[in-house]
Amino acid sequence: MSRNGLYKIIYFFGIIQISELAWLRCYKGSIDNYVVAKLEEPIPLSNSSCFNRDLPTVVYTFGYRGRTDGPATTAVLNAYIATNKRNVLLLDWENEARSGVLGIPLGYVMYALPNSKRVGQQLGSALLNMHKAGFSLRQFHLIGHSLGAHLLGYTGRWIREHGQVIPRITGLDPARSMFEGFFAIQTGLDKTCAKFVDIIHSNPGNYGTTQSSGTVDIWPNYSPSDGMQPGCPGGKHEMFSMEDLCSHYRAWMLLVESLRNGTAFPTAAAESYEQWLAADHYTNVSTYLGDLVNTRAHGDFYLSTNAESPFSRGLEGLKPEYRTRVERQPATSDITQYLKLR
Numbered sequence: 001m002s003r004n005g006l007y008k009i010i011y012f013f014g015i016i017q018i019s020e021l022a023w024l025r026c027y028k029g030s031i032d033n034y035v036v037a038k039l040e041e042p043i044p045l046s047n048s049s050c051f052n053r054d055l056p057t058v059v060y061t062f063g064y065r066g067r068t069d070g071p072a073t074t075a076v077l078n079a080y081i082a083t084n085k086r087n088v089l090l091l092d093w094e095n096e097a098r099s100g101v102l103g104i105p106l107g108y109v110m111y112a113l114p115n116s117k118r119v120g121q122q123l124g125s126a127l128l129n130m131h132k133a134g135f136s137l138r139q140f141h142l143i144g145h146s147l148g149a150h151l152l153g154y155t156g157r158w159i160r161e162h163g164q165v166i167p168r169i170t171g172l173d174p175a176r177s178m179f180e181g182f183f184a185i186q187t188g189l190d191k192t193c194a195k196f197v198d199i200i201h202s203n204p205g206n207y208g209t210t211q212s213s214g215t216v217d218i219w220p221n222y223s224p225s226d227g228m229q230p231g232c233p234g235g236k237h238e239m240f241s242m243e244d245l246c247s248h249y250r251a252w253m254l255l256v257e258s259l260r261n262g263t264a265f266p267t268a269a270a271e272s273y274e275q276w277l278a279a280d281h282y283t284n285v286s287t288y289l290g291d292l293v294n295t296r297a298h299g300d301f302y303l304s305t306n307a308e309s310p311f312s313r314g315l316e317g318l319k320p321e322y323r324t325r326v327e328r329q330p331a332t333s334d335i336t337q338y339l340k341l342r
Contacts, residue, residue: 022119024126025068025090026050031077039091039119042126043133051087056139059123061091063146063175064112065099065240068092072145072172072252079259086141093119097147104239108147113178113186116147120154127155128162142169142194145252146207149174149199153189160193168295171199173208173251180209191215196295200254203227203247218289218301220254220265221321222273230321231307250311257311258290264312265289267301276302277320 022039028050037045045051058080062073068090080088096115099107131137137159144152149171156166171189179188190213191197199214205227221229228234232246242249258264269286270276286301287294304321305311313321 022096022122023092025092027077027081027088027090029081031074031081034090036092039122039126042130045089046130046133046135053135055085055087056141057087057089057135058141058143059089059091059152060143061093061145061148061151062097063144063148064097064108065104066094066097066145066148068094072249075256076143076145076252079256083259091119091123091148091151093151108177112147116151117154117186120151121158123151124155124158124162127166128159128164131164137164138167140166140168142166143172143255144169144174144189145172146248147175148172150179150186150188153187153193156189156193156197166194168196168198169194170255171197171214172255173202173248174199174213176205176207176209180211189213198293200251200289202229202249202251202254207245207248208251212300215295215298216287216293216301217299218267218303219273220250220289220303220305222276222302224273229307230305253309254305254311255290257309258288258292261312262290262292263288264310264314265303265305266315266318267303268318269297269299269301271300273302 024037024039024042024045025034026045026048027034035045035048035050060073060076060080062070066073073090077088077090080086093115096119097112100111102110127137127140142152142155144150152169152171156169159166169189174189178184179186189197189199197214198216198218200218200220201208201222202220204210204219204222208227226234227247229247229250232250233243237244254265265288267287267289268276268279270279287297289303303317304313304319305317306313
């Protein structure tokens with residue numbers, strides 16, 4: 001039996017597990033003040049005092065082993081709540097996204113991965129129910145990190161199959177494992193999942209995907225050699241440690257900073273990384289990373305950032321930043337390489 005066939009058997013065995021119950025949280029004024037509803041019964045939530053029908057709605061969700069009180073979740077929710085311009089919802093699938101007793105690699109394949117598709121489709125059903133109850137889908141913007149980005153891809157694809165379309169999905173470094181390469185057994189977030197799909201790639205070739213799959217694909221500090229962000233440590237680190245996830249986390253960090261300053265991250269359009277390097281001037285801002293992204297744009301966009309917060313280099317970020325990069329050391333075994341979300 002081929003290795004790919006073995007991983008497919010592992011995955012489909014995982015499908016037969018029963019997922020836990022996912023939830024939607026609606027925040028009112030602060031991250032500590034929220035209303036909760038079952039994902040299967042969203043209407044009471046949308047009729048609560050935390051939901052304003054006149055405002056657009058952001059729905060955020062985390063990835064594998066994410067938490068409702070995790071650093072990404074807390075930072076993104078706080079940033080959107082602070083704008084006071086949107087309804088802010090969290091898709092809580094913490095129980096379905098955990099690794100459990102199986103450990104990190106097998107927990108991903110056998111539990112979280114099949115659950116991401118199931119929960120994504122359940123969210124699609126919930127949003128359609130809200131639409132039928134008078135809440136226009138044109139007001140929704142879905143944002144997901146890592147495996148959560150693909151979960152929202154399932155949501156968008158499911159809604160499109162049922163005759164509607166989500167206007168925008170933002171993918172924050174969508175997960176690579178099982179969605180790309182020799183072991184790919186899933187079709188994740190791509191430009192068919194919504195009217196406009198923007199993807200921020202911060203750790204391509206490691207935890208994140210390497211392919212341009214959105215309407216707009218943004219590549220901060222892109223490097224074809226290591227896929228690492230400036231300021232992040234090279235070499236081997238404990239799996240899912242802060243050091244290990246540093247570059248993978250940079251996508252949501254840039255988004256959060258962009259919410260405080262919408263023009264913080266201008267980007268340069270280029271057909272390839274090599275074309276970006278070869279350009280000797282950047283007189284025009286092609287689009288911005290974040291909420292001010294040009295929804296009429298399409299293609300690949302590049303920028304450089306600082307190594308630490310504040311990450312914005314302003315217009316200087318349109319120029320490639322040359323730096324010495326430390327190559328990420330390869331995994332030591334085949335199963336680790338492909339089940340370590342690499």
